[in-house]
Amino acid sequence: MNISSFQTEFNKIMGRDYFTNHVKPIRAQAFNNFLEEGLPNKNWEDWRHTDLKPIKEIDFRLSEISDAPAHELDITEFGLDDIHTIVIYNGHYQESMSSIPNGVRLISLSEYGEQKGWRFNEQKDSPFDLLNTAFMDSGFCLSVDKGVQIESPIRILFISSSENKIMVSPRVYIELEESSSVTFVEQHEGNSKEYLLNSSLIMGIKRNSRMCHIRIQNNSGNTFNIGNIHVHQDKESHYSFYQFAYGSKIGRLNLFTNLNGKGAECFLNGLALTCDHQHLDNHIITNHNAPNCTSSQNFKSLLNDSSSGVFNGRTVVSKGAEKTDSNQSNKNILLSKGSLMNSNPQLEIYADDVKCSHGSTTGALDRDAIFYIQSRGIDMTSAKALLVRGFVSEMIESISNKYIKQYVISKFDSWLNENTI
Amino acid sequence: MLNIQDLHAGVDNKEILKGLNLEIKPGEMHAVMGRNGSGKSTLSNVITGREGFHISKGNIEYKGQSIIEWSPEKRALAGLFMSFQYPVVMPGVNNTYFLKAALNAKLKHHGKQELDAAGFLKLIKEKLTEVDMDTSYLQRAVNEGFSGGEKKRNEILQMLTLEPELAILDETDSGLDIDALKIIADGVNRYRNKERSFLVITHYQRLLKYIEPDIVHVLIDGKFVKSGGKELAIELEEKGYSWLES
Ligand SMILES: Nc1ncnc2c1ncn2[C@@H]1O[C@H](COP(=O)(O)OP(=O)(O)OP(=O)(O)O)[C@@H](O)[C@H]1O
Numbered sequence A: 001m002n003i004s005s006f007q008t009e010f011n012k013i014m015g016r017d018y019f020t021n022h023v024k025p026i027r028a029q030a031f032n033n034f035l036e037e038g039l040p041n042k043n044w045e046d047w048r049h050t051d052l053k054p055i056k057e058i059d060f061r062l063s064e065i066s067d068a069p070a071h072e073l074d075i076t077e078f079g080l081d082d083i084h085t086i087v088i089y090n091g092h093y094q095e096s097m098s099s100i101p102n103g104v105r106l107i108s109l110s111e112y113g114e115q116k117g118w119r120f121n122e123q124k125d126s127p128f129d130l131l132n133t134a135f136m137d138s139g140f141c142l143s144v145d146k147g148v149q150i151e152s153p154i155r156i157l158f159i160s161s162s163e164n165k166i167m168v169s170p171r172v173y174i175e176l177e178e179s180s181s182v183t184f185v186e187q188h189e190g191n192s193k194e195y196l197l198n199s200s201l202i203m204g205i206k207r208n209s210r211m212c213h214i215r216i217q218n219n220s221g222n223t224f225n226i227g228n229i230h231v232h233q234d235k236e237s238h239y240s241f242y243q244f245a246y247g248s249k250i251g252r253l254n255l256f257t258n259l260n261g262k263g264a265e266c267f268l269n270g271l272a273l274t275c276d277h278q279h280l281d282n283h284i285i286t287n288h289n290a291p292n293c294t295s296s297q298n299f300k301s302l303l304n305d306s307s308s309g310v311f312n313g314r315t316v317v318s319k320g321a322e323k324t325d326s327n328q329s330n331k332n333i334l335l336s337k338g339s340l341m342n343s344n345p346q347l348e349i350y351a352d353d354v355k356c357s358h359g360s361t362t363g364a365l366d367r368d369a370i371f372y373i374q375s376r377g378i379d380m381t382s383a384k385a386l387l388v389r390g391f392v393s394e395m396i397e398s399i400s401n402k403y404i405k406q407y408v409i410s411k412f413d414s415w416l417n418e419n420t421i
Numbered sequence B: 001m002l003n004i005q006d007l008h009a010g011v012d013n014k015e016i017l018k019g020l021n022l023e024i025k026p027g028e029m030h031a032v033m034g035r036n037g038s039g040k041s042t043l044s045n046v047i048t049g050r051e052g053f054h055i056s057k058g059n060i061e062y063k064g065q066s067i068i069e070w071s072p073e074k075r076a077l078a079g080l081f082m083s084f085q086y087p088v089v090m091p092g093v094n095n096t097y098f099l100k101a102a103l104n105a106k107l108k109h110h111g112k113q114e115l116d117a118a119g120f121l122k123l124i125k126e127k128l129t130e131v132d133m134d135t136s137y138l139q140r141a142v143n144e145g146f147s148g149g150e151k152k153r154n155e156i157l158q159m160l161t162l163e164p165e166l167a168i169l170d171e172t173d174s175g176l177d178i179d180a181l182k183i184i185a186d187g188v189n190r191y192r193n194k195e196r197s198f199l200v201i202t203h204y205q206r207l208l209k210y211i212e213p214d215i216v217h218v219l220i221d222g223k224f225v226k227s228g229g230k231e232l233a234i235e236l237e238e239k240g241y242s243w244l245e246s
């Protein structure tokens, strides 16, 4: 996708009249800002290890009404069908298939814009946020009122399925009012040909609220999945994030968490499983902007075949964010000689009284452990599987929702079955 | 049971075992003593098939068959077991899960019915009492955070569960307190019978007071330079090894 193809698509979206006119100047501003720098290349510090050339070489077009499903879909193939789901198919909201739990409110992006006075003030950070604003399509906002605890999880299911080369830019806001809680599943599925999915999720977590966010990234092997997530946390709020990524050709997660109120905490976890020529990049930024906040980044990868991965974790402790407690950990197992991992945990500390730690390990499976297991009568393949399961178990076990945990375990098992390790 | 003839083995270009002979008959308890670095663990590793050790000459027969080409798991399934000098820590791998997988692999190999969770729990609880461990160890990751002595008990727990016919105990007594030593020795003694054989590697005559060996071998520079009855262990304790060096 070169700049002129972006321009062509941009002109198309500006011509669409089903958005209110308020959105147009916002799009135009974002697109102009995007044009100033263009798509990242490997000279950009934050993009050194992720080559976007494959994206640049393909001309994607906007998703049209004709890309919506012609008939009712069967979403049971994606599992987790017991939970309330909002279905987005190639960028089109599927109302007939969607349901939300009691207590959650769903409004369109236009309504949201109306309420907020058309301020979409998020996108200082990544060029993909700017692109998302310029092209945002399936937009909506989910909110939970003050004091409301939503017991049943809610899922947004993004299905990317097309014979055509299309690009989709979902924009989702999730707002938890004071002392509320929700478990939210973000799931990416579908068997598309070349496809560019560039989503931006913006979460506002008010005082004393709790969000558990589980992201399952299982796009087709031709999909480019760029996920931009911005989390804003008030006092004593809690955000936990679990990513299970095993899909897409190139996947890039830009996760920005901002601990803005005293005593807020965020626990960010990720497991990436890669094979063939997949490349999964996790770019995780945690900003401690207030005192007494706790954060952790705990990311793991299992890399097979000629796949590669990146962990770029940065924890920034601003001036005045005293009594910060933060931990970063990145552990990777290279299951093949051809796999490659770039790990870069970083700390930037501008406060005095803080407790921060970080660590990173990358290597093959422990030969001594393999022999130990074999010496108890278990064959080599099962021995490796046992170790690999051990490696991921802690993370999977920490998902408190049993139904979702079971689902993730089953997905992990199938991955392990399909891979020769 | 085990017959080792003129074994030369080592790593890369370094020969560690230099013409070692050993015959262990069913029901026998053999002890091996020797200085640090003399090759005792190398012998255990070579018998159990650890990769990286190269056999340049000689043979190892187990129950009449040469096993030097066998995978470690094949040897284990045939009845060989080693209690590791340095048991491996396996983060995230649940102890129960591991032991159950190992036992079921063995049962399956022998065409027997595999145990379900309840059946295994019943069995493992009996074995735990034999080594005086409580059930909390079952929930932990294999050897993770285990003290030195706890790791060794865990090795013996595995031995009692998997019921090998030839068990190699590589310095199982090192790091054990006196009570634990007694517990483990009792466990081993109860496990002894006419069919089961042992190769016990130790630095201390103390262990051999509890577990009486039939034969004691002295390993110096990759060879057995002397073999004798249990009194040899006492003599070694008094005199050290230098009088045996040529
Ligand atoms: N993988 C290896 N690579 C290089 N050298 C090795 C390796 N394994 C063993 N050795 C060397 O072989 C020699 C014998 O080692 P081994 O572990 O068998 O000794 P040991 O008799 O068990 O000693 P200890 O009483 O200290 O346990 C030592 O010099 C050791 O450094």
Ligand SMILES: [Mg+2]
Pocket: B040, B041, B042, B085, B170, B171
């Ligand atoms: Mg040794």
